[in-house]
Amino acid sequence: MPSAEPHFGLVFCGGGPAALGPIVTAARSGRLGELLDRGIALVEPGPLGPGGLAHYRIGANSLGGPFLECLDGLPDTGPFAALRDLPETRLLREHADDHPPLSVVAPFLTRLGAVVGALLEAHPRCAVFADRAEAVRLTADGVVVTTGSGRELTARRAVLATGGRPLGGYADAEVVPGLELAPHRDKVRHSSSLIDARHTPPAVRGKAVVVGGSHSAWSAVDLLLAGEADEVTVIHRTGLRLFYDGADAARADGYAFDPELDVCPLNGRVNRYGGLRGRAHELARAALGLPGADPAPVRLLRAGDPQDAEAAHKALAEADVIVMANGFEAALPPLSRADGTALTPATGPTGTVVTDRGHLVDTEGAAHPRLVAYGLGAGLAPSADIGGEPSYARRADGVWLYQHDIGEIVLDDLLNEATTGETHS
Numbered sequence: 022m023p024s025a026e027p028h029f030g031l032v033f034c035g036g037g038p039a040a041l042g043p044i045v046t047a048a049r050s051g052r053l054g055e056l057l058d059r060g061i062a063l064v065e066p067g068p069l070g071p072g073g074l075a076h077y078r079i080g081a082n083s084l085g086g087p088f089l090e091c092l093d094g095l096p097d098t099g100p101f102a103a104l105r106d107l108p109e110t111r112l113l114r115e116h117a118d119d120h121p122p123l124s125v126v127a128p129f130l131t132r133l134g135a136v137v138g139a140l141l142e143a144h145p146r147c148a149v150f151a152d153r154a155e156a157v158r159l160t161a162d163g164v165v166v167t168t169g170s171g172r173e174l175t176a177r178r179a180v181l182a183t184g185g186r187p188l189g190g191y192a193d194a195e196v197v198p199g200l201e202l203a204p205h206r207d208k209v210r211h212s213s214s215l216i217d218a219r220h221t222p223p224a225v226r227g228k229a230v231v232v233g234g235s236h237s238a239w240s241a242v243d244l245l246l247a248g249e250a251d252e253v254t255v256i257h258r259t260g261l262r263l264f265y266d267g268a269d270a271a272r273a274d275g276y277a278f279d280p281e282l283d284v285c286p287l288n289g290r291v292n293r294y295g296g297l298r299g300r301a302h303e304l305a306r307a308a309l310g311l312p313g314a315d316p317a318p319v320r321l322l323r324a325g326d327p328q329d330a331e332a333a334h335k336a337l338a339e340a341d342v343i344v345m346a347n348g349f350e351a352a353l354p355p356l357s358r359a360d361g362t363a364l365t366p367a368t369g370p371t372g373t374v375v376t377d378r379g380h381l382v383d384t385e386g387a388a389h390p391r392l393v394a395y396g397l398g399a400g401l402a403p404s405a406d407i408g409g410e411p412s413y414a415r416r417a418d419g420v421w422l423y424q425h426d427i428g429e430i431v432l433d434d435l436l437n438e439a440t441t442g443e444t445h446s
């Protein structure tokens with residue numbers, strides 16, 4: 022028999038960077054009391070805070086400093102204050118101006134998560150469950166989350182931040198019309214199988230092809246080059262997007278960009294969201310042959326460019342492994358409607374479809390304000406509020422965003438339950 026639990030205002034499924042973002046945002050903006058008074062149940066089987074970042078064998082795509090910016094604006098006294106001088110924080114601070122290994126970032130996020138967890142546990146209306154959300158059902162006036170241990174947590178709304186899984190059908194994907202992975206599907210692996218230590222990495226010897234141009238794609242290239250691959254070919258669709266602090270820096274580096282479409286109108290950064298940073302930036306820069314870069318043993322092919330078409334087909338046919346880096350969809354637990362029928366989330370080329378406030382959209386196009394989904398695989402599309410380069414067609418995703426702009430959007434929505442005037446991303 023499922024055990025009865027009190028009715029919460031919100032049940033958070035997942036306790037990774039996305040889930041914790043609005044809670045940290047609330048603490049920074051003096052609204053934590055208001056949020057906790059709603060009554061929060063947080064369901065997370067692992068440590069609170071780092072989520073998948075604890076498992077990625079790569080460096081951060083952000084500088085160390087932005088991970089620490091969440092501490093700015095938090096009260097000088099109280100539970101968050103101690104975070105400022107912990108060994109994990111000091112180590113990350115040493116990387117404020119470079120791209121730290123994620124193994125340095127994760128321990129800091131774990132400490133942050135521990136503080137959030139203690140705050141929830143101490144509040145009479147909140148609770149943390151070391152458990153998995155196995156199913157989420159809408160009811161007439163809320164949601165019921167069934168956990169792995171058989172609890173039934175009832176709440177007005179659910180926050181679905183359970184991370185991502187490879188976009189469905191990646192092994193049979195059509196890269197561009199006429200260039201298909203299906204004939205080679207036995208040698209196709211998703212980038213996460215190399216990057217995420219929870220998977221056994223494929224043994225890669227000989228020729229490797231990476232399909233994609235994202236941070237994950239170039240992180241996979243880095244891991245392949247560090248391993249036993251003899252030759253790496255990158256097949257990309259949209260050109261290589263490099264991040265620069267501003268247009269002058271990009272020009273000085275000899276990087277060609279569109280001064281309107283590739284520049285964020287809010288802060289002038291070039292390819293603010295889609296641009297490669299850190300080690301991925303270095304590698305892509307070298308592959309483009311920009312001045313001063315050490316030559317990278319990487320061949321670039323542009324999918325859809327007739328000049329590269331034959332070489333792309335040949336590379337796929339001859340590859341020993343093909344690494345697909347086409348991103349993620351949200352790894353949601355099964356969802357159902359109040360009448361018991363399945364609720365199937367809509368998925369598009371950039372992941373699970375949500376509105377500009379993070380309300381889940383189903384395959385019939387209906388938005389569900391009681392189901393708030395964001396984070397890996399379901400990021401919000403950049404809007405005028407959060408900026409970004411107009412050419413960026415994917416989702417805004419990142420720890421800083423969860424704790425700042427996206428955190429604000431979700432927090433406002435959770436506190437105000439605003440459900441009108443939204444658009445699908």
Ligand SMILES: Cc1cc2nc3c(=O)[nH]c(=O)nc-3n(C[C@H](O)[C@H](O)[C@H](O)COP(=O)(O)OP(=O)(O)OC[C@H]3O[C@@H](n4cnc5c(N)ncnc54)[C@H](O)[C@@H]3O)c2cc1C
Pocket residue numbers: 034035036037038039040064065066067068071072073074077080081082083152153154155182183184185216236237240352354395396397418419420421
């Ligand atoms: C390879 C890679 C590198 C990245 N590097 C960076 C970076 O350097 N900087 C940056 O800012 N962003 C980075 N990101 C983007 C993003 O910030 C991270 O992916 C981040 O971990 C996403 O947070 P999340 O909470 O959405 O998902 P996750 O980190 O995956 O966390 C999901 C959480 O939900 C829990 N969970 C899963 N299923 C259930 C369930 N059924 N019930 C309850 N809990 C569940 C998990 O245990 C986990 O704790 C990277 C993304 C990728 C893919």
